[in-house]
Amino acid sequence: MTTQSTQTAATEPQHGAEIIVPLNRLKASDKNARKTPHSPATIEAFAASIKAKGVLQPPVVEIERNGEGAPTGAYLVTIGEGRRLGLRLLAKRKAIKRTYPVRCIVDAENDAHEISLDENVTRADMHPADQFEAFKRLAEERGYGAEEIGARFGVSAHVVRQRLRLGAVAPALMQTYREGGLTLEQLMAFAVSEDHDRQEQVLGMIGPHTPAYAIRRVMTETKVRADDPRARFVGVEAYAEAGGAVLRDLFTEDGGGWLEDASLLDRLVIGKLDGLAEEVREREGWKWAEAYPDFPHGLGLGRVYPEKVERSPEDEAAMTALAEEYDRLISDNDSAEVLPPEVDARLEEIDAALQAFGDDHAYRPDDLARSGVIVTLSHDGVARFERGLVRLEDALPEPEDEAPEQGREDAGDAEATAPATSGVASGAAEADEGLAPLSEKLVLDLTAHRTAGLRDALAADASMALTVVVHAFALQVFYPPYDQPTVLQLRLSLTGLERFAPGVCEGPAGRRIADRSEAWATRLPNEARDLWAVLVDMSGSDLLDLLAHCASLGVNAVRDPHDRRPGAWAQAETLATALGLDMTGTWTATAASYFGRVSKARVMEAVEEGVSKTDADRLAGMKKADMAEAAETLIAGKGWLPPLLRTAPPQVADAGEEAASPNEDAYPFAAE
Template sequence: MNQMIPLAKLRLSPINVRTVSDEKLNIPSMAADIAARGVLQNLLATPVKKPRGSFEVFDGGRRLRALNLLAEQGTIDAATFEVPVLVVKAEDAELSETSLAANFHQLKLTPAEECRAFQHFLGVDGDIDAVAKRFGQTRRFIEGRLRLAGLADPVFEALAKGDITLDMAKAYASTDDHTKQVRIFEQYGHYSYTTPDQIRRSIAGDALKASDPIAILVGEDAYVAAGGSVERELFSEDGDRWADPEIARELAGKLMEAEAQRLGEETGLAWIRPIASSHIYNATADLHRVSLPTVPFTDEEQQRIDTIAERMDEIAGQIDSGQVEDEAAATLEDEYRTLDAEYDELNDRPTILPDDLKAQVGTFLILAPDGSMKLETSYFSETPIRSEDDDQGSTGGAIKSNGSPTEPEATAPGGKPLSARLSDELAMQRRDILAASILANPALALDYALFAMIDGNRGYDRYGTTMKASRPQDPALGSEMEPTQARIAIEQAREALDARWTEAGDVTARFEAFRTLDDEAKAAWLALMVAGSLEAKPEYSATTNPLHARLASILEIDVAQWWRPTSANFFDRVAKGALLALLTEIGGTTLAARYSASKKGDVSSACEKLFAGEAITETDTKEAALAWVPDAMRFDVERPALEDSPDDKDDDETGVDKDDEGLDPDDDPADDFGDDVNDFDVEHPEEALEPAE
């Protein structure tokens, strides 16, 4: 029966199926809608005895919350405002079912339907703010939906059909140009792997963001006055886009040229070149960097530098001696870092540009990320600048950009330096000659490759090749693990190698010494290098590398002969339930039942003895335990990628195991082993491994 009931007589029923927070229900939006149009749909309620004449709303809780919000705001009077209610009398179960059915079949408007609806309402009253107020939304939200309503027809139809997501539609709406929208949609719209970011980048093309340094320098007013257009970005916080970047760049160029001319007159430099970028890497190819003298040290500064250097040497000696306690060593390291920073700061000297050089050098006016123009602090010359000593013939060569004599190979006949481009091209051609020649001597190529990869892991020299055998990035710190039989074998192999060649002087001398080794010694070094390069696992996966599995098969590796599980490396770090399952696998339910009532630590200790072959037990059980290794240690098991989980540990020393907390009593592993699981001696669980007499 439909009734008009005062708001004050209504309260939310506890059987209402909607339980999400008011924040997620967006109550203010619903309240704004009710204030504009009233309650458009009946609430469902059932009468209650107390207080007399009251009703509990079991469907329409969101509308009820919105009405109460309007009452709190003073928009309506709860005592007199009447709400249309369909009163239903039934049992709680039936009312709850009715509430579920009413909410289950409510369909939210699709984004496309929202766009058309807002477009319709805007056409009715023409006021975006009024529409936003009526629907309890922000002006930005309404503008965004209206922008989507103005999408090119193929794009909007795809949104309406659900072929593209709302985020994808927003990406297409980043431009008002329908032609561009359709072209990009035809190019990318049918690929499921396309992302909104890809669409934005494709549409943006050569457009400028309003946050680009050029845009900040020029300013929107000047850009628009020069005929530029701005595309307002409603779906991104990166700022609007300028659709005519060439206009902005032209304006920026004029501003920077004017500033460069002013600074040139002010500084007296030969030239200042403006660059609308924060770096100058691509503008100095045909120039020569000028090395300038720095401000000399004062007596006090030089004395402080000497004192710092002496103290840093003392600290390094104390730490290297290995006789300093950890806490004291940490304090010394902190002091060393502080002194090192001060040393660097003192040596970072400003340069001096002599007046007589100003007419021969220039620099660049760059554009910083914040849109400001800054003068580069490095100086360059268009032709090499000779020192006075070189003019007198004492150096016998030209001066490089860093002020030191140019190497002979970079010097043209007559002593003048080659251009950087010509020098680079000649170096490449020289490299190609060496590469072509080494093809005829595979043995030398092998020596070179081995030496570069082996020696490259212990030194910092340049080896003239991209071949490397870098150490793998292990997923865990090996230093935190106890030494294993395999690790000990690797270190013993390293100590047995003929390492006399490593004691030679420079890199060339070491190479010559390495070449004198016999083939067996070189092969041993190669094996160690390969062993040290092996990765523990593929990134983001727990699956064995198939090549590793094949190598293990060729080598007929028996992992159990190399590795045994212990409490430290395995048993303490898995759940008690896993240990009981393992004992069942090795010795059956009878063996596992002996430990179902024991503490996790006791079970772990017993497992360590059993799997090391130290426990007295049946022959079959002992053999199975000695042959067992976890799947994670086997090469022939494919394992799906799993999320990492922290090691399992007991809560305290009372024997309460985290893994047993919160388990359903029906799932207790002990139930699998009969009712007499507590009849065993748990004071000495290892004794339970001994066969009964």
Template sequence: MAKATPKIVLSASRDIPFDKLFLSDSNVRRVKNGVTIEDLADDIERRGLLHGLNARPEVDDDGNETGRFGIPAGGRRYSALAILVKRKRMDKTCPVPCIVKSASDPILAEEDSLAENSLREPLHPLDEFRGMKLLHDKGEREQAIAAHFRVTPAVVTQRLRLASVSPKLHEVYAAGDMTLDQLMAFTVSEDHARQEQLWKQLDHSSNRSPAFIREKLTEDMVPVSDRRVLFVGLPAYLAAGGTVPTRDLFEPDDGGWLSDPALLDGLVAEKLDVEAAAIKAEGWKWVAALVDLPYGYDEDYREIDATREPPTEADETRIAELRAEADALEEQWAGSGDVPPEVEARVTAIDVELAKLSRGWFTYDPQEQARAGVFIGLETDGTLYIDRGWVRPEDEPEEEPDETGDGEALAETSSDEPAGDDAHSVPANSEPATVPGLAVECGDDDEDVIKPLPDRLVAELTASRTVALQDAFAQNPSVAFAAVLHAMVLTTFYQVRTETCLELSVNRVYFPFQAPGLRESAAVKAVEERHAGWKARLPKSDKDAWDAIQQLDGADQAALFAHCAAYAVNAQWEPVPKHGGGRISAHGVARRVEHANVLARAVGFDMVAAGWRPTVENYLGRVTKPRILEAVAEGTEPQKAGLIDHLKKGDMAREAERLLTDSGWLPEPLRMAEVEPVLPIADMPVDGGDAEALPAFLGDEGEDEQDSAYAIAAE
């Protein structure tokens, strides 16, 4: 009969006076790591000793116990107790609980020391989060918890937020099927049902990144950095009953998100009405206040002249005070890497007020002001954009009749498109015309048919292309000159103008269809900055303009010529009535776009280089699912399109935007069409001998570059 395995016997626990203990040479810990001994001493002083020490009796050379005990395991606790004795917070004879093993124990003391430190397992992060939440639920303040565990209050707040995520997601995280970064992303929402729903949706998504989770959980919210929030002010939103912004404690969020867009829009409308009333009281006939003024809002309006009055003495005094305050703040915070937000806000406010005061004041002729109005919009930083002094066509004063009776107004004629089949033709891929101003929304079409792009979308895309092309055109004077010359030759010698995209008078091009935010695009800002620079250089009166232009050198004349001509570039496709009768035929639109491609090639234009990227707002959210999949397949790989073909349209569009980032993909209306090369002008025979030399202001460019520019633009 086999003998039973003997039961283990645990070593006895004894209270040993502290002065009888010493740190054994068998303790394997040599390198300081983790919580410092001082911090551990503070913790033992507060809550007492949580774990006893491991001790072995000391023996002399004859094997007799000396009455002292070495500590092979628990050396940090022993050192912390020694600090408390030194602080006189503990007597040196105070009993210390110890687990005492025999001096002749077969297990080496070094093994005990190594085992105690290597076999221990730290808390799972989830247990730490839950533990802090239990303390908080029992009345402990966040600052107290932070002090007890030697962390900052912000860390405690983060742990508590993680503990507040749905328990079902906690289980997923504990099982190792969710990363900590993903769990942190879910903290931007307190809705457990929404958290669980989104996690289930991620099973069918190739994108499970923390950024995507945050985006999905905040898609119905308004960022605090939105221009509307900055305009109204967060305190006003909260005072009106809005909830405290949702914050992301783990990523920069620019203040978080607001959950009540309707309330915010109401507050914006009210404040805009107040601002508009105050400005109208200055003596204007009307005020148009919009959150987002479109590009070309001043179409067909006449700007009235303003007289600038220099700053008053009171203004100069205020300017000096503001500059002194700004200098003091700069000196106080110079070299500091962490400037408080309120200081930065004050510096910004000073800059804004200084700029306003330094400009002085503008006055207008009372009669002109009484028939003019003001445009108001919101800048991206929430400040008001105010553009005063615009007269509508219907508000222009009536002209006095000719008292002699000899002069009758001459009827203006227009060079309309020639009648014929072309005037009523419609491109094969044309869709029904849309009503300007109404958004065209594509349904969630699951059919595998790639339908033509909606009319409005094509018009919006080509509007963006036109503005960017105008900017590129303005930077290439030689091409601009050749293009204008080409248009003039067409109208002078051939009585046609449909072969060119230039609207020459020069007539500035405006867009009945345009995507939101076009006025703030890089191309628009570049054009407007260039325009402001020339306006400052030119004389105020048009009577003096000729002499001023003659004083410009060749390069400046060329640059000014290109800038003016750029406003006439029209590369926008637009829908036309199916049965004709509109201001332009389908044939005319097609030829305009065709020549715009020639012009784009001449200036080396590229919409990708101009900064256009496919997004949910400007393309992907406006087309059908087959179009989205087509874009991903063309811009990346066909396999990637297959990864998202099961998603709903909204999710598919957002995932496609991520996949197409930096891909360089463009929808068909924005692509560069291939153009057949033509015979350079320099190689064409010219009647009457040698060709006339180029204008003087173009003479400083290389001959090859000139010939190439003329050849392409003259197609």
């Protein structure tokens, strides 16, 4: 092999010779096996490395020849195209001259394409773990910061910080990563914290396929995310000023982090809320003000509301004149980019004058004197003020023999004054005198069927369903939690009826409900995130029908002795009457459904009501099982219902008044 010697490009060099070639005489070779262009980041890294350390590895070149085989004076780079591009980038930036001398090795014997391929195939990349630890060593031994290391290797300081963090993980994690027991994503999840003990503890807890997000969650489970409402409310800067440490995640795009001292953060939240509560109490004159991280729903607080401020005719006229002048000035100067100083000054005067009149709505002084404010933290990280809350001991006493005052916190008492039963239901109660009461199990069974019937009927009346929903919403928004006389389980607690009455879902109402659910399921998207787009394009009538179906599934009129809700049971009667519920198409009295589960006296009563007294008397001497079967035969097709399943007729309107349907003209948009 030819001995290497330093030559110039003036004479034709021999194979293996080390020569100096001006940069502008180095060209890309079409025999280079790497056809995919180098990325800008790779070229940047070459340029940074060359600028800091020079060309560490000489490019391998071959002599360029013309069509006649004579040297052209240029050289084709067979190995080292990335270095050539890095040098050209430095020349473009005027960091070096275009004629910068480049040390090269001449290959005049081997096939240029083969050695280019060999260079890329036979080399082994450094394991990332070695790279991470090498960066860490540079920082520790040479004292280089992230910016300087990045400049020497052509990467950003942020990337360097990531590699330094990865290089600083617990040795056990790094070894597991080298052996293939951890992926890079998993290692980055561990590196979110620099606590080696915690890293090794979590390593022993996870399996080989644990996703990175799960590891990151476990690593930070005792910390608070920087986008947590508490952190946004207090502010990360204020938390840090109070001595709290912040853990930054170097491996997410937004650089999110965690606040490590949750107890300190909670103290700061309460302190800030307390300050806001005291401030609003003094400024607005409430009897009391308290701060809570979350609203204390269990306190059973009542509520008062602001009322429209009554103003004198003179004040009304003055406010109207000021408002009209304000609008006129704005209109007259609408085209002006900058308001004239005299106009701007006058607008400020008008605004101050209007504010001097106070708000249009205000709390009465006596309400302020007995109610207060609760300040809580909302889900979006801002303080929420709940005003006008009344403690139980501050509530006004109920008038004993007078109708309750309407329009304030006692407005909901109108519901409470409604009779618990009416019409046929009341008559049935009177008729039960002298008879043994129904068993709890039968009451559950019958009212479960009644509930299925109510659900089915409500689903068929979208306007009434809307009324039911609005009624329940209003009860929860405007009335105390102990006064909720509604049959609707507004949170849509979908109570299964099968445990009360096996087979109810296979009955007529149950099947109609199931068919309706299936029909809607085929129309709605499979993914919840896609539902909104579908509903936005849905017609008003379809939306109401869907509302009716969903609301109907929240109805619970089951008379469970372990869940006594007399207000709801009374409302079930009211709703059944309003819907015109007819249970004869939903439930049939048979030996299994009713007659075999009640006393003989009740069987005979049913036959007497549904058929005749004569037929009832014929059953008197029968055994219970025979009587139940005979009653089923006699009652069949008669439409008889036990009192619990009967619907009271609507009250007859007074003479001269038109008895309109409860749904008539109530919702003109329902037919859209």
